[in-house]
Each structure stands twice: as structure tokens, then as C-alpha cells.
Amino acid sequence: MKRLRLLLACILVVCMVASLIVGCSSGSKQATEQNKNEATSEGATSKSESTSQEAGKTENPTGVAALEALLSMKDNLSLSGIQPLKLNSRANIFKAVPVKQKKDVTIGWCAASLGSTFFENMIGSARDTAKKYGYKLLYENANFNVQTQSTHMETFITKKVDVIVLNAVHINSSLQDIKHAVEAGIPVIVTGPTPTPEDFPVITTILSGSYAPGFQVGEYIAQKFYQKGKVLKVGVVAAQIGMAADSESRPCGFIGGFLHKSAEIAGNPYPSKYDAMYEGYKAWIEFRDKGKLDLSEKGINLVGYGNGGSPDPQGGQKGATDLLTAHPDMDILFVETDPMFPGVEAEIKSHNMVPGKDIVVACAADGLKAAMDAIKQGRLLVTGYNSPLVNGTTIVELIHDMFEEGRDVNNLVANAYTPAQIITPENVDQFYDPNLDVAKPIPFEVPTIDEYNAAHANEK
Amino acid sequence: MQSKTENKSGERQKAVIGIQNRSIGSILMRHNASFILIVLCIVSTIISPLFLTKGNVFNLLRQQSTYMIISIGMLTVMLTGGIDLSVSSIAAIGSIMAAIPLKDWGYDTGLGLVSAIAIGVGCCVIIGAINGFLVSYLNMPAFIVTLATSFSIQGVAFILTNxxxxxxxxxxxxxxxxxxxxxxxxxxxxxxxxxILAAVVVIVFYFIMSYTSFGRLVTAIGSNETAAYLAGINVKRYKFWVYVISGLLSGIAGIIILARAGSATPLTTASDYNLSSIAGVVIGGCSLTGGEGTVGYTVIGVLVIAVLGNIMNLMSLAVYPQMMVKGLIIVLAVLLRSMTSKSMAG
Structure with a gap:
């Protein structure tokens, strides 16, 4: 009897703690939502300050106000790659430029990890480009450890390298090290994986946005399959929903893109694409928190998602298996990234289905050769372009421009996103090279803030 | 000399105790893992009609085949009071070392396949032997040794695969x-x-652990290592072999991983086999200090975690609540386990 009472007491304590945690987390979320409506977004211009105040007052902001509302969201893991239309100048932030012109440049590369095709190819392309110019490239791998990376930064500062390239484990934790480097006269270029705050003293950040390719995939799917009156059943397989920006931004973008294009096809377009993005964001948050979301009135029923744990074939298998069991009648299976596709495909076959025939599979990254082969064979419909060769090459070319061409890099955008494109059966040959593991690189130049603002001046 | 009255009251006491040990409460406490699994299955069937379908059950078992095999290996280690935190890494190396000959060395025949599997599993056995040697013959703490091995193997896996x-x-x-x-x-x-392969492993190890001297002595070592040593048992040898067995079974799991996904990746080193297998073994009744645990209940423990995850996925439950519920159920199961141990000891 005594033991039974003890047991019941323990269960009660555990339940109370659990409900406390759940209650607190939902309460703080509500407070955050209220706060975000009152806060001014980062990097907003004076014009958009008034619109963001309007956004705070209206429940469904529209146009630029919708964009500003998105930029002011605290829960922004699913908005990776979204930027304001106009950026503030960064010219007054000291970044250890201009640099002394020289030919024998030494680059110190602080890698967050070298444990994936993406990172290996990025540093490989950087190494090749450095070799072309006769530069020395020293690199260290932090293995996702912030302290280790800090040590590497200090080492490169001590060695007095000419420039540091930082692939940050956690960018906010690297601020002091960046400042030390700049104070020592060493400029810093960041290469993702997350955006850098605009006031950080870095030359620029070169990274791939996750939202934009997801948006384009959503538009493509709507273009191909949306019909008025018909509801598409869609499932999502991602690696780390709730924890990784890529895992949230790509499906969030997908929903936004689908809503945008389907409304256009239905003859009831949104006032701007930012309205669709805003609605897509709200839908994603609800889908993420509830596990499913029926938007039949918009032509899409998000039946569920599977969290694979890792962006590889096994993660794809783990994420897809129960989802396929629960919803074998899905029309579309959206997979976060194409390294997961082989596992997803294996599970589809285990469920006696044929990918491409019984179920359509769409990915939002990375454009690996295996994925492009699958597109050519009709097993995969679409994937997003995310070539690491662009990152590595662009960075070293920028360094070359700085040290040998005298380029003024004092006012480059804080975050330069590589071109967002999707690879489809119609254009796969443009990206395909049998000698490469990834998609062919598209040349890309980092814009100045003036160039960026001019390019977005007419957007609304 | 005891009086007849005292003898009778002693027998009555024993009879009362016997009845208490056979009460429903004590039975449930003793077999709490089975009870939890049955309740979960009933609840799952009520919540989702898909749960008890052939497709779902076989998919669930297919997913859990690797966890089951690794958990059996973990059980043998934990029965001696040890632990093996390198199982994920060993499984990764097993899959990678089997994939490399198939992909890059041109092992394209049936014999080539057998050789590739032998290479993969062989590497895992060697790693298990290294663990066993360091823990048993050099008396190094198992936690540290296997953690260090895990890190080293991670590095090797990334080097091999770039x-x-x-x-x-x-x-x-x-x-x-x-x-x-x-x-x-x-x-x-x-x-x-x-x-089928997982079932064969389970059956083989059920017989080994229940009906052979090896199984009994492994359990005895975990119960009281000093007593076992004084009884003349070669404790070091048995402890060595349990780590070899853990390595072997992790290697077999690695081959299944390769077969199912059609690929081998170094990211397997970071997967959840370590904690999931430990949780499954503990839920199944194995003591963390050794000396207690059976193959049958380990299977039940693994299935408890599996069914839990499965039903939450079938319900399309969001990711945050899933993590919370899983943790809660595991804590509850382990709490029941520790209370059972105390009551049995008392």
C-alpha cells in the first residue's frame, strides 16, 4: 500500500512537471507573439518602420508590411534566407579593410565541420581556386564545437593570416573572436550556415538560403498538380524539425510557394508574394505544432511529417516509414533535402509503391548527382539547387578581388545568398556534370548594399 | 526446540507471504514491462486502426530489427555491470566497411558479397575486442573506454567516407x-x-543466456564479481567476450542498415542506437549495475519504445510533444523497474 502510494505520488509529480513545462512554453510563445507585433524589425528603413507599426495593428498585414511582420518574428527558424527590401549601409563598421594589395595571400579557414558532401565540396572548391591564384589555404575543423572553433580563430590570428574565412558553428558565439581578428587587422568573411547580424564586423556572409528554394518547389508543385476543387495530400520528411533552420525553412517555403501559385491559378492571387509567405508561415507554425493541417480550401492537406534525425538516407528512411504507413494515399511527399531521398525511396518501395508513379517526391536541396539521376529517371520530380562549389569558389574569388584587384568591399551586404533555383526534368541538363558529385556551379558575385537596394527598389 | 504453535505460526507467515507475492499488484510490478507493452498496444489499437495492420506491424518490426540486435549485445555487456557507448559508431563502421568493397573494390559476385560482409562484421569484432581488452584486462572504466572508442571510430568513419x-x-x-x-x-x-535475422539472433541468445554456462556466468559476474572470481571463474575472459559479442551484433546491425538504406553514412555514428538500446534494456528489467536481465524482457523493452514512437507518428503528433511523452514513459518504466528491484530485495 505504501509502495503504491509512493508510485502514485511519483506519477503525479512527473505529470505536474510536464504540464508546467508545456504550459510555460505555450505561455511564453503567446507573449512573444504579442511582443513581435510591437517591436520594430531589424534593418528596417524609416519607410518600413511606419508599415511595421501598421503591421502591429492589423492582424493580416499585406505587401511590404507582411514582409516586415515576418522579419520581426521571434520564432524565425523557418524563415532562413528572408531579407528586407532595403538594407542599411554598413560602411561605418570597421572591418579591417581596405587591405594591403599582395599576391601571396594566406587564408585561414575555420570549418564548422568537414563531415558531409556539402562541406567537403565547399572546401575542395576553395582549395582549387586558391591553388589557381597561388594562395595558401590553411584549414581547421571544429566538429561543431564552439570552443574548438574559438581556439582555431585565435590560432589564425596568432599566425597573422591575411584573411579568415569562418564557417561558424554558432555565429553569435563567434563575435568576440571576429572582433579580435579585425582589431588585429585581419578581415573576416563568413560562410554560413546561418545569417550574420548586420552589425557584425564581417566583410560579408556567403550562404545558401533555405526558404527560397522551398518556395520555388512549392510554386512548381502547384503549377504541375493544382486544380481547383482538388485537394492534394502532402506529407513532409525532414531531418530536424524544431532544431534546424533548413528543416523548417524549406517546408515553410514550400507551403508559401504552393499557396502563392495555387491562388494565382485559381484566379484569386495574393496582393503580393509576401502575403502568401506570411500565410504560409502561419500555416507552417500550426502544422509544426499540431502535426497536421488541413487547408482543403486552398487545395492542400498537410497530413503529417516525419522527423528523420539526420539529413542522410537513414534519416529519410526513418522519417518516411510511419508517415507512409499512416497515409499511403499521399499525393506528394516533400523531402527536405535530396541526400535523404535514397532512404525515402527505399521506404516507398517497402510500402509497395513506385516513386514517381504512385507518389510524387519533391526535394528542396541540394542538387546532388544522385538526385539529378533520379530526376532524369522520373523517380524524383524536383530538387533545389545548393551547390557548395559556389560558396567555396566565390569566397576565394572575393579574396582575390580584395587583395589583387583593389575591390572596395567595405559596404557589401551582410548576408549574400547564393542563387535560388530548382532543378526539374526540364532543366536538369543545365546543372548535370557526370564528373561532379554536385550540381554545376552558377557564377555569383556578392553585391554591395547599394546594388542590393537598387535591385529590390521596385519590389512590393 | 520450537513449539508446535511457533512452527504453525511460522508456516502461516510463510503462506501469507506467499499469497502476497502472488497478488495482482506484485505480479504487475514484477512484469511491469510486459504490462506497459500490453497497455500501449491496446491504447494504440484504439487510437489508430492502422496500428494492428500487417503492414504497420511488419514495418515496425523491420525498423526495430537493428535496435533489437544491438540491444541484445548491450544486454550481455550490461549484465556484467558494464556499458558500451560505442554501438552506434561500430554499426556505422560495419556498414561502411561492407559498402566500400561492394562499391569501390569490385566485389560483384556472391562470394564478393560474403567477403564484404565478413570484412564489415570482422572490423566490428576487432573493435569490440579492443573495448573488451581495455575494460577487462586493463581494468579501465567501460564508460570512458567505449566513449573514447566511439569518438575515434567517428573520426575513422568520416575519413573513410570523406x-x-x-x-x-x-x-x-x-x-x-x-x-x-x-x-x-x-x-x-x-x-x-x-x-527474421533479428528473430534468429534473439532466439540464439535466449538459449545462450538461459541454458549455457556462459550465460549463467555472465549474469553471476554482474551479480557479484568478487564472489565469481573467488569461485574460480575467469572473470576477465567473460568480460572480454561480452564486448566482442556487442561488437559482433553491432556489426550485424550495420549490415542491415546498409541493406535497408542501400547506403552507408558516417552520420550513423551520431544516431540514437546508444541511448535507445540502453533504454530498451533497462525498461526490459536489466539492472544498470549488472546481474539482472533477460533476453525476453529486453525484446519487450525495445518494443515498448518502438510502439510508443510508432503510435505517435501514426497519430501525426507534433515533434515536441513526442519528445516529452517518450521521456515520460521511459522515466515511468525505469521508476517501476527500480521499485520492483527494491521490493524483490526487501
Whole structure:
């Protein structure tokens, strides 16, 4: 009897703690939502300050106000790659430029990890480009450890390298090290994986946005399959929903893109694409928190998602298996990234289905050769372009421009996103090279803030 | 000399105690893992009609085949009071070292496939032997040794693969056989082949641990290592062999991983086999200090975690609540386990 009472007491304590945690987390979320409506977004211009105040007052902001509302969201893991239309100048932030012109440049590369095709190819392309110019490239791998990376930064500062390239484990934790480097006269270029705050003293950040390719995939799917009156059943397989920006931004973008294009096809377009993005964001948050979301009135029923744990074939298998069991009648299976596709495909076959025939599979990254082969064979419909060769090459070319061409890099955008494109059966040959593991690189130049603002001046 | 009255009251006491040990409460406490699994299955069937379908059950078992095999290896280690935190890494190396010959060395025949599997599993056995040697003969703490081994193997896995997954070529004969093994089912009952392999492992180890001196002595060492040593048992040898067994079974799991996914990736080193297998073994009644635990209940413990995850996925439960519920149920199961141990000891 005594033991039974003890047991019941323990269960009660555990339940109370659990409900406390759940209650607190939902309460703080509500407070955050209220706060975000009152806060001014980062990097907003004076014009958009008034619109963001309007956004705070209206429940469904529209146009630029919708964009500003998105930029002011605290829960922004699913908005990776979204930027304001106009950026503030960064010219007054000291970044250890201009640099002394020289030919024998030494680059110190602080890698967050070298444990994936993406990172290996990025540093490989950087190494090749450095070799072309006769530069020395020293690199260290932090293995996702912030302290280790800090040590590497200090080492490169001590060695007095000419420039540091930082692939940050956690960018906010690297601020002091960046400042030390700049104070020592060493400029810093960041290469993702997350955006850098605009006031950080870095030359620029070169990274791939996750939202934009997801948006384009959503538009493509709507273009191909949306019909008025018909509801598409869609499932999502991602690696780390709730924890990784890529895992949230790509499906969030997908929903936004689908809503945008389907409304256009239905003859009831949104006032701007930012309205669709805003609605897509709200839908994603609800889908993420509830596990499913029926938007039949918009032509899409998000039946569920599977969290694979890792962006590889096994993660794809783990994420897809129960989802396929629960919803074998899905029309579309959206997979976060194409390294997961082989596992997803294996599970589809285990469920006696044929990918491409019984179920359509769409990915939002990375454009690996295996994925492009699958597109050519009709097993995969679409994937997003995310070539690491662009990152590595662009960075070293920028360094070359700085040290040998005298380029003024004092006012480059804080975050330069590589071109967002999707690879489809119609254009796969443009990206395909049998000698490469990834998609062919598209040349890309980092814009100045003036160039960026001019390019977005007419957007609304 | 005891009086007859005292004898009778003693017998009455024993009879009362006997009745207490057979009460429903004590039975439930003793077999709490089975009870939890039955309750979960009933609740799952009520919540989702898909749960008890053939497709879902076989998919669930197919997913759990690797966890089951690794958990059996973990059980043998934990019975001696040890632990093996390198199982995920060893499984990764097993899959990678089997994939490399198939993909890069041209092992394209049936014999080539067997050789590739032997290489993969062999490497895992060697790693298990290293663990066993360091723990048993050099008396190093198992926690530290296996953690260190895990880190080292992670590095090796990334070096071997350059960080990228090794995808098997479906058009190659040997690769197609192993992929078919991962995907296909037996023609009579439709049971997936990985599940059959896991069942064979479970049955073999059930007999080893229950009916052989090896099994009994491994448990005895965990119960009281000093007493076992004084009784003349070669404690070091048995402790060495349990780590070899853990390595072997992790290697077999690695082959299944390769077969199912058609690829080998270094990211397997970071997967949840370590904690999931420990949780399954503990839920199944194995003591963390050793000396207690059975193969049958380990299977039940693994299935408890599996059913839990499965039903939450079938319900399309969001990711945050899933993590909370899983943790809660595991805490509850372990709490019941520790209370059972105390009551049995009392």
C-alpha cells in the first residue's frame, strides 16, 4: 500500500512537471507573439518602420508590411534566407579593410565541420581556386564545437593570416573572436550556415538560403498538380524539425510557394508574394505544432511529417516509414533535402509503391548527382539547387578581388545568398556534370548594399 | 526446540507471504514491462486502426530489427555491470566497411558479397575486442573506454567516407542482393528478412543466456564479481567476450542498415542506437549495475519504445510533444523497474 502510494505520488509529480513545462512554453510563445507585433524589425528603413507599426495593428498585414511582420518574428527558424527590401549601409563598421594589395595571400579557414558532401565540396572548391591564384589555404575543423572553433580563430590570428574565412558553428558565439581578428587587422568573411547580424564586423556572409528554394518547389508543385476543387495530400520528411533552420525553412517555403501559385491559378492571387509567405508561415507554425493541417480550401492537406534525425538516407528512411504507413494515399511527399531521398525511396518501395508513379517526391536541396539521376529517371520530380562549389569558389574569388584587384568591399551586404533555383526534368541538363558529385556551379558575385537596394527598389 | 504453535505460526507467515507475492499488484510490478507493452498496444489499437495492420506491424518490426540486435549485445555487456557507448559508431563502421568493397573494390559476385560482409562484421569484432581488452584486462572504466572508442571510430568513419554517404550501385549483382535482403519479405508469411535475422539472433541468445554456462556466468559476474572470481571463474575472459559479442551484433546491425538504406553514412555514428538500446534494456528489467536481465524482457523493452514512437507518428503528433511523452514513459518504466528491484530485495 505504501509502495503504491509512493508510485502514485511519483506519477503525479512527473505529470505536474510536464504540464508546467508545456504550459510555460505555450505561455511564453503567446507573449512573444504579442511582443513581435510591437517591436520594430531589424534593418528596417524609416519607410518600413511606419508599415511595421501598421503591421502591429492589423492582424493580416499585406505587401511590404507582411514582409516586415515576418522579419520581426521571434520564432524565425523557418524563415532562413528572408531579407528586407532595403538594407542599411554598413560602411561605418570597421572591418579591417581596405587591405594591403599582395599576391601571396594566406587564408585561414575555420570549418564548422568537414563531415558531409556539402562541406567537403565547399572546401575542395576553395582549395582549387586558391591553388589557381597561388594562395595558401590553411584549414581547421571544429566538429561543431564552439570552443574548438574559438581556439582555431585565435590560432589564425596568432599566425597573422591575411584573411579568415569562418564557417561558424554558432555565429553569435563567434563575435568576440571576429572582433579580435579585425582589431588585429585581419578581415573576416563568413560562410554560413546561418545569417550574420548586420552589425557584425564581417566583410560579408556567403550562404545558401533555405526558404527560397522551398518556395520555388512549392510554386512548381502547384503549377504541375493544382486544380481547383482538388485537394492534394502532402506529407513532409525532414531531418530536424524544431532544431534546424533548413528543416523548417524549406517546408515553410514550400507551403508559401504552393499557396502563392495555387491562388494565382485559381484566379484569386495574393496582393503580393509576401502575403502568401506570411500565410504560409502561419500555416507552417500550426502544422509544426499540431502535426497536421488541413487547408482543403486552398487545395492542400498537410497530413503529417516525419522527423528523420539526420539529413542522410537513414534519416529519410526513418522519417518516411510511419508517415507512409499512416497515409499511403499521399499525393506528394516533400523531402527536405535530396541526400535523404535514397532512404525515402527505399521506404516507398517497402510500402509497395513506385516513386514517381504512385507518389510524387519533391526535394528542396541540394542538387546532388544522385538526385539529378533520379530526376532524369522520373523517380524524383524536383530538387533545389545548393551547390557548395559556389560558396567555396566565390569566397576565394572575393579574396582575390580584395587583395589583387583593389575591390572596395567595405559596404557589401551582410548576408549574400547564393542563387535560388530548382532543378526539374526540364532543366536538369543545365546543372548535370557526370564528373561532379554536385550540381554545376552558377557564377555569383556578392553585391554591395547599394546594388542590393537598387535591385529590390521596385519590389512590393 | 520450537513449539508446535511457533512452527504453525511460522508456516502461516510463510503462506501469507506467499499469497502476497502472488497478488495482482506484485505480479504487475514484477512484469511491469510486459504490462506497459500490453497497455500501449491496446491504447494504440484504439487510437489508430492502422496500428494492428500487417503492414504497420511488419514495418515496425523491420525498423526495430537493428535496435533489437544491438540491444541484445548491450544486454550481455550490461549484465556484467558494464556499458558500451560505442554501438552506434561500430554499426556505422560495419556498414561502411561492407559498402566500400561492394562499391569501390569490385566485389560483384556472391562470394564478393560474403567477403564484404565478413570484412564489415570482422572490423566490428576487432573493435569490440579492443573495448573488451581495455575494460577487462586493463581494468579501465567501460564508460570512458567505449566513449573514447566511439569518438575515434567517428573520426575513422568520416575519413573513410570523406563525410559523404556511400551509395550502393543497384545495377551491381552483389549490391542488388543485399538491397533485396533489406527490402524483401519471405514468400510464405511475408515477414521481412531483417526481422527474421533479428528473430534468429534473439532466439540464439535466449538459449545462450538461459541454458549455457556462459550465460549463467555472465549474469553471476554482474551479480557479484568478487564472489565469481573467488569461485574460480575467469572473470576477465567473460568480460572480454561480452564486448566482442556487442561488437559482433553491432556489426550485424550495420549490415542491415546498409541493406535497408542501400547506403552507408558516417552520420550513423551520431544516431540514437546508444541511448535507445540502453533504454530498451533497462525498461526490459536489466539492472544498470549488472546481474539482472533477460533476453525476453529486453525484446519487450525495445518494443515498448518502438510502439510508443510508432503510435505517435501514426497519430501525426507534433515533434515536441513526442519528445516529452517518450521521456515520460521511459522515466515511468525505469521508476517501476527500480521499485520492483527494491521490493524483490526487501
Amino acid at each position: 563525410g559523404a554517404p556511400i551509395l550502393l550501385d543497384f545495377t551491381q549483382h552483389s549490391s542488388s542482393i543485399i538491397i533485396k535482403f533489406g527490402e524483401a519479405c519471405d514468400p510464405i508469411f511475408g515477414i521481412p528478412y531483417p526481422v
